[in-house]
Structures are given as C-alpha cells and as structure tokens.
Amino acid sequence: MGKGIGLSGMTWTSMKKHTAVIPLYALCAAGAGLAGFYLWRLAAKSPEVTWNRKTNPEPWNAYENKQYKFLSSGRDYTEASPAPKYK
Template sequence: MQGLSLQSLKKHKALIPLYVCTGVGCMGAMFYLLRLATRNPDVSWNKKTNPEPWEEYRNKQYKFYSPIRDYSKEESPAPKY
C-alpha cells in the first residue's frame, strides 16, 4: 500500500500529519491509561504492604481535572469504613 513505507511517504507528504496526529493520540491514550493504573485509588498493586490504599486519598484530589471542588480545603467525600 502506498504511504506505508518511508519511500512512498516522501511522495505523499499529505499523509505525514495523519501519522503524526495518530501517534500523538496513541501516546496520549497510553499516558492516560498508565496514569489511571498508577494514581487511581481504586487500583491496588500491592495489597500486602497497603491493604487500604483508598485511605491515602482521603484528603487529596485524585481527579484528572476538577474546576469546582478543591478537596484540600474541605472534607473528602470518601466514605469512612
């Protein structure tokens, strides 16, 4: 197929932005999945040393973007078990 090798990509320069945008989108998706796997309080990788990981986030804001709430100034909505 044309545009899949480096030689044919030099002939079809209009495909370069398509490949760049697709690559940036894939990298953004991978970054967000990695962030969810490491920062989300619902995910626990080591239950032996930290049996209740949600307690670390009681007074922290763990949302990716929150324009309204700032959890450092008020009580966290996390339930107390």
C-alpha cells in the same frame, strides 16, 4: 507469489511521494501516545487501583484529605473527606 501490491504511503520512499500522509501518521502516533499515557495515569494514580495488597491493603485511605479528580470544580477537600469510610 510475487512482490504483491503494497499500500501507498507505508514505506519511507512512498511517503516522500505522498507527503499528505505524514501528518496523518503523526496525529495517529500522538493520539496513541496520549491514550497510553492516560491508561498509565489511571493505573498508577487512581485510588481504586492497588498493585501491592500486602503493604497497602486499603489504598483509598491515603486520599482522605486529597483531591483525586482529574479536573476540579474548585472544591476544597481539606474540611470534609470525599473518601468513603469502610468499616
């Protein structure tokens, strides 16, 4: 087996020759970073997710008078609670 044929633009010296692939790699890295951040935000900030059921068995009760939507339509959550009452 020889050295083989590699893909153009996968090494730093090849990227210097094909400069058009640099923005492609930058945008793919930025997209992967934003997707990772959004997954972390869903796991860490959502009221549906609990990481420790012994100390906080009902995490949705902490959101009784808080806004938990990513984008708000301007609704005031201080009067009526959007959290369901499980009893």
